Amino acid sequence: MYNEAKMLAYAKWHEVLTESEILMDAEERYDELLKLADEYRCRGIIDRSERNTLIEIATAAYARTVADLSS
Numbered sequence: 001m002y003n004e005a006k007m008l009a010y011a012k013w014h015e016v017l018t019e020s021e022i023l024m025d026a027e028e029r030y031d032e033l034l035k036l037a038d039e040y041r042c043r044g045i046i047d048r049s050e051r052n053t054l055i056e057i058a059t060a061a062y063a064r065t066v067a068d069l070s071s
Contacts, residue, residue, distance in 0.1 A: 005045050006045050006046065009036075009040045009045045009046065012036065013033065013036050013037070013040075013054060016029060016032050016033055016036065017029070017033060017057070017058065017061060020032070026062055026065040026066060026069070027062075029061075029062075030058055030059075030061075030062040033054065033055075033058035033061075034055060034058060036054075037051045037054040037055055037058070038051070040054075
């Protein structure tokens with residue numbers, strides 16, 4: 001079930017994931033994504049499984065960015 005708070009949280013998280021490259025480097029973006037996932041979990045917006053999924057996505061994106069920079 002999606003409520004408005006969850007939709008807004010996911011929208012913000014996705015925005016940081018996809019549109020913050022100009023303002024943040026890869027490490028800053030990764031840290032911000034983890035912070036948001038933790039904040040949403042603490043506030044009860046998402047559950048533990050959803051938090052873990054967000055962290056997995058953030059980690060994969062960070063790994064891709066680092067790999068691209070080193071090639």
